[in-house]
Amino acid sequence: MKKSLFQKSLFLLCVFASLRLNPAVAVDHNNLDAGRPLEFDDASSVAFREQAIEFGAAVSKPKSGVNFEGSAEYLYGFAKNSHLSVDFDPRFAREESGARRFDSGDIGIGVFHNFNREYGSTPAFALRADAYLPTGRDSSGVDFRLRAIATKHIFARSQLHLNLDLNVNNGAHDGERQTQPGIILGYSQPLGYPSRFDRTLVAQIGYRANELQSENGVTTVGVGMRQQVGVQSVFDVGVLSDLTGGSSREKLKIVAGYSRQF
Amino acid sequence: MKPQKVAFAIIASLAISCGIAQAQSTLVESTSLPELPANLPSWLDNKNTNHLFHKRGKHNFDVYNIAPLARDLNAVAVGHAMAYEDLVTGKASTLESKTFNRINGVLENPPKFMPDEAFISPTFGRKYGVLEQVFDWTHVLHAQTVDVLANTSLSEAQKDKEIEALWDYYFQSVPYAITPLPMSMEYLDSQPYSGAFRKKYPKVNGLFWGYHWLQGSMYDALYGLNLQQQKQSYEIIGRRYHKTELYKTDRPFMPMFAETSPKFAIRFPKIANAFDNLHMLHDMVNDILSTDGISEAQKEQQIKRAIWLVSAQAHQGETPGEGADKTTGGSLHDHRYMEGMPGMGMMKGMTPELMWMPVMGWMNMSECHHCSMPLPKGENAWRTSTLSAEGWTMQVRCALCARDMSSETKGESILRIPLETPDKTLVVFSDEQGNLSTSTPGVLLLEEPGSHAKCNEWSRAFSSREAFNNWVKENPKYADAKLLTFAQWADLQGDKPDTYEKPQGPSNNPYDHAKSGTHIMDGGEEMNDADMPETASEPAAEIEETPNAESTETEQTFDESTEAEQTFEEETP
Numbered sequence: 001m002k003k004s005l006f007q008k009s010l011f012l013l014c015v016f017a018s019l020r021l022n023p024a025v026a027v028d029h030n031n032l033d034a035g036r037p038l039e040f041d042d043a044s045s046v047a048f049r050e051q052a053i054e055f056g057a058a059v060s061k062p063k064s065g066v067n068f069e070g071s072a073e074y075l076y077g078f079a080k081n082s083h084l085s086v087d088f089d090p091r092f093a094r095e096e097s098g099a100r101r102f103d104s105g106d107i108g109i110g111v112f113h114n115f116n117r118e119y120g121s122t123p124a125f126a127l128r129a130d131a132y133l134p135t136g137r138d139s140s141g142v143d144f145r146l147r148a149i150a151t152k153h154i155f156a157r158s159q160l161h162l163n164l165d166l167n168v169n170n171g172a173h174d175g176e177r178q179t180q181p182g183i184i185l186g187y188s189q190p191l192g193y194p195s196r197f198d199r200t201l202v203a204q205i206g207y208r209a210n211e212l213q214s215e216n217g218v219t220t221v222g223v224g225m226r227q228q229v230g231v232q233s234v235f236d237v238g239v240l241s242d243l244t245g246g247s248s249r250e251k252l253k254i255v256a257g258y259s260r261q262f
Numbered sequence: 263m264k265p266q267k268v269a270f271a272i273i274a275s276l277a278i279s280c281g282i283a284q285a286q287s288t289l290v291e292s293t294s295l296p297e298l299p300a301n302l303p304s305w306l307d308n309k310n311t312n313h314l315f316h317k318r319g320k321h322n323f324d325v326y327n328i329a330p331l332a333r334d335l336n337a338v339a340v341g342h343a344m345a346y347e348d349l350v351t352g353k354a355s356t357l358e359s360k361t362f363n364r365i366n367g368v369l370e371n372p373p374k375f376m377p378d379e380a381f382i383s384p385t386f387g388r389k390y391g392v393l394e395q396v397f398d399w400t401h402v403l404h405a406q407t408v409d410v411l412a413n414t415s416l417s418e419a420q421k422d423k424e425i426e427a428l429w430d431y432y433f434q435s436v437p438y439a440i441t442p443l444p445m446s447m448e449y450l451d452s453q454p455y456s457g458a459f460r461k462k463y464p465k466v467n468g469l470f471w472g473y474h475w476l477q478g479s480m481y482d483a484l485y486g487l488n489l490q491q492q493k494q495s496y497e498i499i500g501r502r503y504h505k506t507e508l509y510k511t512d513r514p515f516m517p518m519f520a521e522t523s524p525k526f527a528i529r530f531p532k533i534a535n536a537f538d539n540l541h542m543l544h545d546m547v548n549d550i551l552s553t554d555g556i557s558e559a560q561k562e563q564q565i566k567r568a569i570w571l572v573s574a575q576a577h578q579g580e581t582p583g584e585g586a587d588k589t590t591g592g593s594l595h596d597h598r599y600m601e602g603m604p605g606m607g608m609m610k611g612m613t614p615e616l617m618w619m620p621v622m623g624w625m626n627m628s629e630c631h632h633c634s635m636p637l638p639k640g641e642n643a644w645r646t647s648t649l650s651a652e653g654w655t656m657q658v659r660c661a662l663c664a665r666d667m668s669s670e671t672k673g674e675s676i677l678r679i680p681l682e683t684p685d686k687t688l689v690v691f692s693d694e695q696g697n698l699s700t701s702t703p704g705v706l707l708l709e710e711p712g713s714h715a716k717c718n719e720w721s722r723a724f725s726s727r728e729a730f731n732n733w734v735k736e737n738p739k740y741a742d743a744k745l746l747t748f749a750q751w752a753d754l755q756g757d758k759p760d761t762y763e764k765p766q767g768p769s770n771n772p773y774d775h776a777k778s779g780t781h782i783m784d785g786g787e788e789m790n791d792a793d794m795p796e797t798a799s800e801p802a803a804e805i806e807e808t809p810n811a812e813s814t815e816t817e818q819t820f821d822e823s824t825e826a827e828q829t830f831e832e833e834t835p
Contacts, residue, residue: 030381050315081311117311119388124311153384190381194364197340197377228375231323261315 029200029226029234032161032188035071037224037238037255038204040163040186043124043151045114046261050077056236056257060250065100067093067250071257085110085130106132106139123152134171141171157193161186165208175213182208184220191225198228202238215246224255233260290553294454295560298567303575305392305437306566312395316406317431319424321413325405327489328412331480331496334503335408337372338473339401341365342544343382345466349551350386357463365469369508376405389562393547396438396569400540403432404477407533411484411492418486418685422529429532433574440539441574442532443582444599444607446592447515450542450571451610455556455564459548464511470548471516472508474541475653478522479503482648482655483676485526490701491689498674498691499650507653514620514773516541517653520606521619524627524657525648525678527605528639531582534605539572546571602628602637611772616765621652624767631656632663633714633759644684645718651675651692660721661688662709662756668692669755681705682729690752698752706730707751710743714759 032042036054046052056071073087089105110130118124125148132143148164165182172178184206191199203223210217224238236257242249316322325332348354348361380387380394387394410416410424433439451457460467476499483495519534519541520527527534546568550561570576571594582604585595592608600606601615606627609617616624625631628639637657638645646657647664651671658664664677669692677690677698690700706727710720719737724730727745734741746754 028378030378044311044313047313047315049318050313077313077315080314114311116309117387117391118384119309119391122309153388157381157384193382194340194344194368195371197373197382198375231326231375 029198029228030188030190032186032200032202032226033073033075033259034163035073035255036226036234036257036259037236038186038202038222038240039206039220040161040184040204041112041126041128041147041149042159042161042186042188043114043118043126043149045081045083045112045126046075046077048077048080050083050261051075052259052261054257054259056255058253058255060253062094062250063247065094067091067100069093081114083112085112088135101137103137104135106134106136106143108132118152123150125150139171141169143170144168158187158189161188163206167208169211176211177209177213180209180211182206200226202226204240210246210248212246212248215248216244218245218248219243220245230260232262233258290454290458290555295556295564296453296567298563299570302566302570303437306570308392308395312436314399314402314435316402317428319406319410321409321416321424322406324409324412324414326412327414328484328492328496330500331408331412333372333374334369334476334500335405336374336376337369338476339379340368340373340377340382341469341473342397343377343379343386344368345470345548346386346551347383349548350389354552358465362465362469365466369469369504390547390565392438393565393569395436396440396543396573397540399432399436399438400440400536403428403533404537408480408484411481412489414489425530425533429530432536437575438569439574440536440543440572441577442536443577443580443597444531444535444604445539445542445572446594446596446598446608447518447538447542448592448608448610449594449596450546451515452592453546453549453564453568455549455553456546457549458553459545459551462552465509467548468511468513469508470544471513472503472510474544475507475517475522476503477537477541478517478519479650479655481519481523481526482650482678483523485523485529486644486680486685486687487678487689491687494691494701495676495689498676501674502653512620514771515609516545518606518609520600520603520627522650522653522655524603524655525643525646527603528643531599531605535607538605538607543568543572600627602626602639609772611769613768616767618767618772619654622654622656624765625656626765627657630659630663630714632658632667633660633717633761634763634765635659635714635717635761638718645680647677647679649675649677659714660717661707661723661751662711662717662721662754663714663759665690665698665752665754666756668698669696679723681723681725682733686725688723688725698748700748702748705748706745707748708740708743709746709751709754709756710740711756714761717759 031044032040033054034041035056037056052075054073054075058069060067060069069089069091071087071089073085075083075085077083085108087108087110090103091105092100092102094100108130110128112126112128114124114126116122116125128147128149130145134140134142145168146166150162151159153159163184163186167180167182169176169178169180184204187203189201190197191201202225204221206220208218220240220242222238222240224236226234226236229235236259238255240253240255241251325335344365345357345361348357353361379398406428407425410421410428413421416424433442479499483499484492487495519538547565550564550568577595580595580597582597582599585593585597596608598608598614600608600617608614612618616626618624629636637659647659647661649656649658649664649667651668652673656667658667661679664679668675668677673694675692677692679688679690680686681688688700688702688705690698692698704726706724708720708722708724708730712720724733730745
């Protein structure tokens with residue numbers, strides 16, 4: 001019971017923190033991290049010696065009911081072109097039993113490395129590896145995700161971001177896939193140029209194998225915006241929808257978040 | 263129309279076109295381009311992103327305390343990036359029209375936050391990524407030093423210390439720091455491509471040099487002042503920047519840091535030199551990109567060479583004041599500086615003793631520009647007053663010199679007169695009509711006119727009667743002196759200084775050999791020698807070009823391989 005109260009408090013803290021804007025003090029609006037607000041990363045790491053904290057809250061509509069999710073991620077540029085990340089994603093969601101319960105989620109620890117900047121006709125390439133500790137409800141085994149990222153400009157200032165994922169579920173139950181490949185094609189486009197320089201439109205289309213062997217893969221489309229709201233802070237908002245995905249499908253997901261560098 | 267008339271019209275049009283084309287030609291024989299030095303370091307070819315974060319500090323982003331300055335600096339970043347992107351994407355032909363208007367729109371409506379230049383000039387970044395790294399990292403130094411100056415919790419001494427720490431952080435974090443040595447601007451600006459950009463695109467070049475003017479002027483406008491004084495100062499500096507400095511197309515050379523912020527340049531010569539060298543690199547890159555007759559590959563090679571020339575690595579083990587080359591009038595390793603100004607390299611046609619500026623003519627930077635007496639130096643350098651007017655900032659020796667010199671200038675001006683301690687400055691503002699005002703209440707001034715040999719004694723400012731009494735203990739002969747209120751002092755006008763000597767330069771105007779006997783004035787008007795107030799009409803044959811290492815009283819030691827160290831000979835004048 002005590003633990004549950006603690007977890008709920010933590011979740012609420014994340015939600016409140018994500019909504020509290022501080023205009024006085026951005027992570028660059030043009031620098032894209034997964035979850036803020038869509039699912040893809042660009043190939044840029046945070047700067048060497050930079051720290052950033054990113055909060056998010058989401059409301060989603062699965063097959064039935066409404067789920068609430070939060071997220072918090074800390075990033076640290078520990079070396080040139082590389083950063084470490086720690087993230088957790090608590091949620092208040094309906095379980096298979098039908099009851100809605102709080103779940104503190106797995107804690108993720110990741111490392112990101114950018115291999116090169118974009119030059120000539122060569123895209124910028126990066127690799128991100130994450131390990132997810134089984135801290136969430138009914139979670140077992142350490143899961144992994146490997147993500148290869150390529151970013152390239154098209155049409156002047158627009159960028160395409162290709163993310164290739166391999167998710168490894170080490171605690172897979174019967175009927176669940178142990179490895180789930182995925183692919184996301186992201187797009188970003190500055191809005192307002194040449195009179196404003198603080199807003200970026202983002203969009204994505206992605207496909208990933210379903211966690212359940214018996215069900216179709218999940219196709220997700222999304223659109224969002226990142227708006228710089230302070231010298232070191234960015235507010236983001238996005239809408240995602242799973243077009244396919246069987247029982248895992250979320251018809252609609254609305255995401256809002258706040259990132260701050262320091 | 264008769265066929266003969268049509269033919270005549272065509273021939274005439276062609277002739278005019280050829281004439282215009284010839285007049286604007288910036289054609290360079292590709293065989294005349296300097297070769298790339300051998301064994302260049304690998305960082306010049308790196309393909310990494312290499313983003314580095316600001317040095318941590320509670321002062322970060324405090325430039326937003328002076329919001330109009332912060333926004334103007336944000337617009338500067340946009341202007342540079344837009345011009346570079348258009349230059350490398352085939353839009354050079356509309357640089358003076360469409361690009362200029364687009365940039366000007368941003369300058370008039372500056373962005374609230376600092377934009378990422380890479381986002382505005384992605385093509386340029388893909389092509390010249392290493393150059394972008396050099397620019398970005400030095401721009402961070404620019405931004406952080408201004409943040410420190412605009413901070414309200416650090417003392418002046420703490421600010422000085424933090425600025426030195428910022429330099430060390432800048433210099434030691436990357437291999438591509440810009441050299442802090444004074445460089446021969448004459449050498450850097452005498453490459454086969456030099457001058458191409460300003461000749462082809464005078465309006466956009468004017469904007470660039472306007473940015474450099476702002477990036478220099480802001481330092482003395484903030485240094486040693488409190489936030490209120492800084493905000494008031496930037497009202498005048500900002501007006502000047504937007505109305506005049508951005509649109510000047512008659513500058514003979516880019517604004518040098520020490521011409522606009524001499525006090526900061528003397529205190530932090532490495533930073534002043536690095537900024538001048540950075541701005542010169544901007545000019546070299548502009549010139550290379552706008553030069554006709556050389557291939558894209560040659561442009562890339564010449565830009566790489568330009569980065570190398572101003573990099574700290576290219577000058578390892580070299581020291582300020584050394585490397586004179588009398589035969590060529592400057593060389594890559596000529597690190598002499600102007601006498602009394604370790605933060606400024608040698609300029610075209612000038613001697614270490616005398617420099618030339620538009621409007622002002624020849625001057626010695628170690629002397630008061632009003633009375634020709636030597637300026638305080640070393641640990642007493644803070645006692646120097648400064649006057650900002652007509653786009654320049656001059657050092658003067660006393661309060662009277664500042665006031666009277668201000669009355670001789672056109673337009674608004676800012677006088678900075680030190681009070682009894684280094685952390686207190688009386689800031690005086692002069693409007694267009696010459697009316698003086700200050701926001702420092704209760705200030706008292708001493709003015710007991712005598713020879714200007716002692717003007718630094720008999721013309722002073724104090725924050726209070728008590729401060730004056732303390733000073734009188736060491737200077738008893740002024741015990742009975744009458745102290746003036748600010749209003750009384752502002753109404754005074756002194757006699758022409760008995761010590762004033764008009765410096766005589768080696769030529770009329772080192773930048774204007776073709777127009778001997780005329781001078782380009784502020785606003786583009788030309789004056790004859792006889793009308794020039796400060797400029798010598800006869801060359802001074804007796805002045806020799808002497809390396810600073812032998813002739814100046816200011817000594818400075820730079821050790822680029824270790825931590826920043828500098829020593830100044832500290833004397834009371």
